[in-house]
Structures are given as structure tokens and as C-alpha cells.
Amino acid sequence: MKIRTHQFHKFWLKITAIVVGSFGPIFFLGTMTSTMEPARLTLDLLSWPIDGLTTYQSPDTRFLSALTSGFLLGWGVMIWCLSIWVYDHAPEAVRKSVLIGILSWFFLDSVGSIASGNPSNALINILVLLLAVGPLWVPARPSTL
DSSP: OOTTSHHHHHHHHHHHHHHHHTHHHHHHHTTSGGGOHHHHHHHHHHTSSOOSOOOOOSHHHHHHHHHHHHHHHHHHHHHHHIIIIITTTOHHHHHHHHHHHHHHHHHHHHHHHHHTTOHHHHHHHHHHHHHHHGGGGSOOOGGGO
16 A cells, blocks of 8 residues: 555554544543552653653543543544545645644644653654654655545
């Protein structure tokens, strides 16, 4: 399968949906003290180095984790739905919309990470960006829909 085809872009949108949406359930676990360890460990990893200093003890942190989990899962589901219900009708509009959404996340999340004293997350964001965007950087060849 060639990477510049509509078929491959449609497939990659599902990869993007999984990358984005997979963080939702992880951070949902952070809403309850009995299941918060995966979210705490993820946050510790994203604020490298892993040192155990990141906690989920504050109710405010758990509430923010609930909000984050919903946004991320919802965003991932929306990308998946765009890939199956809209892409065939407007492939370039869907590609650009998802690309702009990912770039917006990348910019604000990275700047916020640096401002909050967690520049390592901005570096990790580069890897997530590359994985989420993949071949969506460039338009597919129109004759392959």
C-alpha cells in the first residue's frame, strides 16, 4: 500500500485516532485513588526523568485527569468517525482538519510543558506528533480514492 493514497491516509487516520484516544482511558484511571498508578506513571514519564515525584494525591489533579481523559477520548473517537463517515466525501478537508488539530495540540501542549517546568514533554511531543501525523503531512494523490 503506497503512503500517498487516499486508502492509506484513511487507514492512518485510524492510527491517529488510537494515538490520541489511547491517553483517555489512562488518564481516566487517574480519577480514582485505587487505579491512579498508570496515570501517575504516565505523567512521571512525560515529565522525565522518572523519579516518583509526580503524584496524583490532590483532588484537583484527579479532576483535571477526568477532564483530560474525556477530551482525549472524545477527540480520538471524532478522528475515527471522520475517517469512516466523512473522509470519502472530503478527504483533503478531513486531512487538513486533523492536521491542524494535531499541530494546535502540539504547540499549546509543548509551550505549556516548557512554561510549567517540564520541557522533556515537549521533546516527547515531537515523537507523538510524528506518529499521529504520519503521512498526513502531504495530500494524497487524488486519483486513488
